[in-house]
Amino acid sequence: MLTRAHRLDGTNPKHSYHVGLLYLRHGRPEAAVRWFTAAADLSPGNHRVWAHLSLAYRTMDRQGKGADGDHRSRAETIAAKVREGRHDFLPEDAEDAAPVDDGQGAEIDTSTAARPLLRPGACRWTGVHDMTADSRLRGNTTTQTRDVLAAELEGIAELSGRHRGRTAAFTVLAVQWMVYSYPTATVRRLAKRLPPDDGPATRMLHLVCDLFEADLQELPDRLAGCLAERSLPDVLVALIHRRRLFRRPLRFPDPGAHAAAREFTDGDPERYEKARPSTPTSTRPGGPWTAIRPGSGTGTRW
Known part of the structure; x- marks a missing residue:
């Protein structure tokens, strides 16, 4: 068509x-x-x-x-x-311009196309701010990115009172902001600048803020309720669940012990048993560890 x-x-x-x-x-x-x-x-x-x-x-x-x-x-x-x-x-x-014709096979000369005369120097499509913020959200989560994004979100919130649909645009970016682990308090503060409205976008924004601030003991039941009531998209519920309940990455405080445990995956501890008696020891008065020599009945400070 x-x-x-x-x-x-x-x-x-x-x-x-x-x-x-x-x-x-x-x-x-x-x-x-x-x-x-x-x-x-x-x-x-x-x-x-x-x-x-x-x-x-x-x-x-x-x-x-x-x-x-x-x-x-x-x-x-x-x-x-x-x-x-x-x-x-x-x-x-x-650079990659496609040939433009007039519908009759003749190429059009666009070099003399009219330039806009109304509102010179003004941005004529505010959706570019949403694009910029969305692109920045996809980047690395850093303090500098957070500060720049907060300023951009503030500008988008200010536009909400002058353009239709801007509350929904702010809600989409604010939800992304929270999913990427940026502070919910910033969204709460900026939401006060939105025009008075009880539409779906506003209700969704406040619900997501509540879920990110809810007690962890209550969160699973609240997320289950959102799924049952279909008050939030399933993917968003899954993202909130992952971000809040699975937020701690797997850490190994003792990398040496972790490496040793991996060596034991073959199920053959013989070489470790042989290496134990030859471990060099030194006596330290008042040291924290005491080893009992087999058959000696005395303790040696390590």
Whole structure:
């Protein structure tokens, strides 16, 4: 349907943009880049298109395609310009352009495409902030990342009062924030800036905060209740269960003992029994360990 629409009206950027979205959602970012680039050529002032082009490049970087860091650098450059409300995108920002035709087989000259005149210098698609925060959440959990993310979440919370759907966007990122072990108190503080609302997103946000703050003895029953009532997605319940109840990694305080235990997996302790009598000992007055020599009846301080 979109392909036919593009053939009939090749000057409409919506067709190229939505084809790019389909490719991106199906894990084909290279094809998405070509279609997003075509849409950007037709509508160079459309920040939504440029933001998704940035996302396609970032996806290519995560998949390890292209030169090391090249796609990531391009994605960050485009996203930064969108956040700042700029429109001075360079040709290298979108290198893999697809040929754009007018539906009759003739290529369109997009060099003179109109630039936006309204709200110059303003970000024209606030969803880019969600993309940036989501990408940062997927990185390493560090103190610096936490501080930058907290500032970004604060900005997204401020936008909630001026744009529809921003409460849901904040909820998605806030839940990710908690799943990645960042403090729940930050979400509680920022949630006070959201507009008064008792919708599904707000209820979900407060429920997840409650679960991350609940007593560990009560948590299993509460999670079971969420599953029975279907008040939270199953995957989210599993993530909370793993994060809170399986949060302690396996540690070996004595690596030497751990290595020795692994040596015993063959079930042959003979060489250890032979090595024990030859262990060098030294007498220490008042030492903490006492060994009894067989047949001697006296203790030796080790």
